[in-house]
Amino acid sequence: MLTINVNGSDRSVDVDPETPLLWVLRDAVGLTGTKYGCGMALCGACTVHLDGQPVRSCVTPVGSIGAAKITTIEGLSPDRSHPVQKAWIELDVPQCGYCQSGQIMSATALLAQTPKPTDADIDTAMSGNICRCGTYQRIRAAIHRAAEIAGEKP
Amino acid sequence: MSAATGAVTRRTVLKAGAAGAGLVLAIHLTGCQKPGAASGERKLIATNAWLRIGTDNSITFLCDRSEMGQGVYTALPTILAEELGVDPRRIAIEFAPVGDAYKNGAIGAQVTGGSTSVRDAWQKLRVAGAQAREMLKSAAAREWDTTASACRVENGEIISPYGKRLSYGAVAEAAAALPVPKDIGLKEAKSFQWIGKALTRFDTPAKVDGSAIFGIDVKLPGMLYAALAQPPMLGGKAKTIDDAAAKAMPGVRQVVATGSGVAVVADSWWQARKARDALKIEWDGAATTALNDGAILRGLRLSSEKSAGLVARKEGDADAALKAATRVVRAEYQLPLLAHATMEPQVCTADVRADGCDIYVPTQSQAAAQAAAATAAGLKPEQVDVHTTFLGGGFGRRIDVDFIPAAVEASKAVGKPVKLLWTREDDITHDKYRPPAYDTVAAGFDRDGKLVAWKLHLTGPSITARVFPGAVPAGAVDPFAVEAAANYPYDVPNILVDWVPHEIGLDVGYWRSVSHALNCFVAESFMDELALAARQEPAEFRRALLAKQTRHLEVLEVALRRSGYDKPAEGRSRGVAVMEGYGTYMAQVAEISIEGGKVKVHKIVCALDCGQTVNPGIVTAQVESSIVFGLSAALWGEINVQGGRVQQSNFHDYRLVRMGEMPVIETHRIESDAAPGGIGEPATALVAPAVCNAIYAATKQRLRSLPIARHNLA
Numbered sequence: 001m002l003t004i005n006v007n008g009s010d011r012s013v014d015v016d017p018e019t020p021l022l023w024v025l026r027d028a029v030g031l032t033g034t035k036y037g038c039g040m041a042l043c044g045a046c047t048v049h050l051d052g053q054p055v056r057s058c059v060t061p062v063g064s065i066g067a068a069k070i071t072t073i074e075g076l077s078p079d080r081s082h083p084v085q086k087a088w089i090e091l092d093v094p095q096c097g098y099c100q101s102g103q104i105m106s107a108t109a110l111l112a113q114t115p116k117p118t119d120a121d122i123d124t125a126m127s128g129n130i131c132r133c134g135t136y137q138r139i140r141a142a143i144h145r146a147a148e149i150a151g152e153k154p
Numbered sequence: 155m156s157a158a159t160g161a162v163t164r165r166t167v168l169k170a171g172a173a174g175a176g177l178v179l180a181i182h183l184t185g186c187q188k189p190g191a192a193s194g195e196r197k198l199i200a201t202n203a204w205l206r207i208g209t210d211n212s213i214t215f216l217c218d219r220s221e222m223g224q225g226v227y228t229a230l231p232t233i234l235a236e237e238l239g240v241d242p243r244r245i246a247i248e249f250a251p252v253g254d255a256y257k258n259g260a261i262g263a264q265v266t267g268g269s270t271s272v273r274d275a276w277q278k279l280r281v282a283g284a285q286a287r288e289m290l291k292s293a294a295a296r297e298w299d300t301t302a303s304a305c306r307v308e309n310g311e312i313i314s315p316y317g318k319r320l321s322y323g324a325v326a327e328a329a330a331a332l333p334v335p336k337d338i339g340l341k342e343a344k345s346f347q348w349i350g351k352a353l354t355r356f357d358t359p360a361k362v363d364g365s366a367i368f369g370i371d372v373k374l375p376g377m378l379y380a381a382l383a384q385p386p387m388l389g390g391k392a393k394t395i396d397d398a399a400a401k402a403m404p405g406v407r408q409v410v411a412t413g414s415g416v417a418v419v420a421d422s423w424w425q426a427r428k429a430r431d432a433l434k435i436e437w438d439g440a441a442t443t444a445l446n447d448g449a450i451l452r453g454l455r456l457s458s459e460k461s462a463g464l465v466a467r468k469e470g471d472a473d474a475a476l477k478a479a480t481r482v483v484r485a486e487y488q489l490p491l492l493a494h495a496t497m498e499p500q501v502c503t504a505d506v507r508a509d510g511c512d513i514y515v516p517t518q519s520q521a522a523a524q525a526a527a528a529t530a531a532g533l534k535p536e537q538v539d540v541h542t543t544f545l546g547g548g549f550g551r552r553i554d555v556d557f558i559p560a561a562v563e564a565s566k567a568v569g570k571p572v573k574l575l576w577t578r579e580d581d582i583t584h585d586k587y588r589p590p591a592y593d594t595v596a597a598g599f600d601r602d603g604k605l606v607a608w609k610l611h612l613t614g615p616s617i618t619a620r621v622f623p624g625a626v627p628a629g630a631v632d633p634f635a636v637e638a639a640a641n642y643p644y645d646v647p648n649i650l651v652d653w654v655p656h657e658i659g660l661d662v663g664y665w666r667s668v669s670h671a672l673n674c675f676v677a678e679s680f681m682d683e684l685a686l687a688a689r690q691e692p693a694e695f696r697r698a699l700l701a702k703q704t705r706h707l708e709v710l711e712v713a714l715r716r717s718g719y720d721k722p723a724e725g726r727s728r729g730v731a732v733m734e735g736y737g738t739y740m741a742q743v744a745e746i747s748i749e750g751g752k753v754k755v756h757k758i759v760c761a762l763d764c765g766q767t768v769n770p771g772i773v774t775a776q777v778e779s780s781i782v783f784g785l786s787a788a789l790w791g792e793i794n795v796q797g798g799r800v801q802q803s804n805f806h807d808y809r810l811v812r813m814g815e816m817p818v819i820e821t822h823r824i825e826s827d828a829a830p831g832g833i834g835e836p837a838t839a840l841v842a843p844a845v846c847n848a849i850y851a852a853t854k855q856r857l858r859s860l861p862i863a864r865h866n867l868a
Contacts, residue, residue: 015422015424016404016424019422019424020424023422023423023424026423027379027422027423027424028422030373031364032364032367032370032371032373033363033364033365034364035368035370035497035498035546036370036499036575037497037498037499037578037805038578038804038805039577039578039804040578040804040805040806042804042805042806043497043805045497072364073363073364074363074364074365076363077363080359080362080363085362085363088358088362089354089358089359089362090354092354092355092358092771092775093358093362094223094355094357094358094361094362095223095224095225095775095779096221096222096223096496096497096498096544096545096546096547096548097223097357097360097361097366097368097544097546098368098496098497098498098546098547099497100361100362101364104362122813123813123814124814126812126813127812127813127814128812129812129813130497130805130810130812131497131782132495132496132497132547132549132783132810133223133497133547133779133782133783134778134779134780134781134782134783134811134816135775135778135779136782136811136812136813136816137778137816137818137819138775138778139813140813140816
């Protein structure tokens with residue numbers, strides 16, 4: 001038995017410590033918002049935060065996590081109120097939507113580090129996330145918009 | 155159940171509430187109910203195949219096209235709602251089961267593809283909405299002892315001449331018993347309340363919080379997980395299977411030899427996947443040992459040379475005109491195999507029981523999925539219920555149902571529900587690939603420099619003959635092989651477009667924009683070659699030959715003007731392409747520079763006329779999406795085959811456009827009241843010719859094969 005902290009709750013999981021975090025989240029914890037795309041950290045669909053840092057959960061053995069706090073798309077906000085989620089809705093970013101959990105987790109990590117990112121910052125932070133529907137132009141606009149929304153907060 | 159976990163209980167269907175209604179994914183219809191059956195206290199009234207009105211005044215649309223990003227989940231209920239007289243945002247949406255009523259009239263089967271969803275729904279969903287509205291009005295009029303024509307509707311209510319109101323739900327049961335009215339006039343475009351407005355997509359909220367249920371997210375009670383060992387070579391078969399080591403691994407329940415490979419069934423997918431790699435399988439790959447890129451190209455070229463081809467378009471006498479021409483220009487073009495690479499790899503969850511089977515699957519082809527599952531389960535098709543999930547991309551890949559039988563066979567063998575998921579490597583190496591092509595093209599000018607002959611000789615395999623057996627009779631042209639070729643728009647007196655069907659020894663499939671992407675590259679690249687031969691500027695050359703094609707001409711003019719085509723910035727070059735496809739007229743201008751022997755695409759300006767639009771925001775999104783799809787293919791896309799084995803396997807060697815490589819895309823839509831055109835695909839096809847024409851402008855290098863990465867640019 002391993003205990004991991006997911007979205008603020010400790011969860012005990014009975015899995016091999018070598019199991020990638022992605023499959024623990026999806027199949028053992030039951031949080032399927034985080035997606036499988038490549039299994040090789042090439043596409044970013046599986047991006048979650050470990051203590052606020054974006055990681056590719058498909059290549060992160062669950063046994064390596066220790067006490068780090070895991071945040072998944074489901075833990076970003078209880079009501080789609082995170083500035084990134086608001087901006088994504090406002091600009092109608094998703095198409096098929098499959099990669100968007102990973103896109104949003106990469107974008108939120110970027111904005112936490114860099115509240116007013118430049119286009120070059122966005123290129124760097126987001127180039128690990130593939131969108132086969134090609135929503136990149138809207139993702140870029142939505143990251144800028146999310147920065148504005150976050151700045152409007154009291 | 156909790157929407158956050160994404161679990162669905164056995165035999166349920168997916169349902170999303172209207173945007174703004176709070177919880178977006180909700181579930182109902184437990185037990186054995188079909189959509190439309192009574193559900194607890196409320197009754198759902200089946201007003202027609204697409205519409206369920208509840209006695210609680212709920213309104214549910216059965217969406218008979220698959221949502222794969224293209225926006226049917228928003229556009230189709232909007233079309234119905236316009237005539238029904240209800241704000242589309244309050245309509246709940248479920249994906250429809252298999253049914254004759256849900257056949258796509260443009261295809262003749264229950265298929266989402268061919269950029270047909272809005273075009274097919276445009277008339278029938280408006281009629282369905284209008285019929286339901288009139289029946290509801292008639293039922294209310296009876297209550298009030300007045301006439302239906304004296305009543306009006308307003309967002310789900312019928313209002314009497316004296317201002318009394320009844321909800322649709324209150325009269326739905328009485329309305330359903332009334333005869334279906336005929337010959338109802340439909341609204342004119344100027345009075346549309348919802349159609350033509352950029353409503354935000356109804357599926358967006360569920361796609362920003364992880365709650366949207368894709369095929370990979372299906373969870374059933376007692377469900378097991380499977381990974382599939384497929385032959386490493388196309389068409390291979392397992393000769394011997396040693397599963398001793400795999401069976402000894404943790405969590406493994408059973409190893410099942412299926413028709414498409416060896417399935418390992420385990421308590422979790424990761425356990426199944428690890429155990430799959432411990433299988434020792436001897437494969438028989440004799441069928442495709444000789445299959446490789448060189449052999450495929452040689453075969454295509456040989457067929458091209460020895461056969462006249464089946465005529466797709468003939469005007470005048472192109473051969474005679476070429477003989478008589480003062481100047482003839484000839485070229486040959488070739489295109490590689492491509493993979494679809496949907497972000498969600500192929501997946502199917504099957505629950506086979508003695509008396510029936512349910513499959514939960516991201517499919518573009520519900521009836522074919524049902525038939526495939528029935529065959530694999532040894533059941534009749536009507537014993538199989540197909541539950542369509544959201545699709546993590548489609549692009550034509552999920553018109554094929556090859557990934558379904560193994561899940562069904564595995565579930566049948568273990569007697570439990572099984573979710574069988576392919577790895578990315580499985581997906582890239584076992585696709586139904588976009589066909590390659592070898593095409594020759596010739597054109598002739600007369601002594602006055604007028605273009606008098608155009609002869610395009612296409613060679614490639616038929617997708618349709620494989621996917622829809624019998625649909626392409628011997629000697630007939632596969633219409634999905636000659637798109638953007640048979641409808642050559644330029645004013646030339648002698649035109650011959652023909653096509654040589656040539657099978658290549660592997661399965662080919664429909665890939666976004668299908669043969670438009672093959673043929674537009676050839677036709678529009680060669681138009682630039684002809685402009686050069688005629689010593690004319692490429693856009694000017696096209697403009698003169700499109701004088702009779704007002705819709706082509708208009709999109710060309712808009713694209714040229716909006717891109718500032720005539721005055722590229724220092725160090726930038728531009729190329730143009732024009733096409734009609736799916737009833738949509740389009741022109742693109744690509745702006746590029748050459749940096750270190752490689753092309754950088756800075757901007758693509760697209761002008762289009764897609765007729766009446768249902769949702770202009772989604773139209774723009776589809777243009778952007780299609781352009782990125784076409785750009786990945788143009789720059790890097792190729793699948794190579796050696797010894798029957800596909801050489802690419804994952805995103806490191808099947809490269810796709812990423813954020814840092816993304817050009818600016820500008821979409822300029824021309825307002826039009828013509829019939830709706832398709833928009834999910836056409837923009838894909840113009841990218842390669844527009845970019846390659848810009849490369850010629852920059853380098854004087856004419857690229858007659860793709861991908862661009864194969865060429866050194868200077």
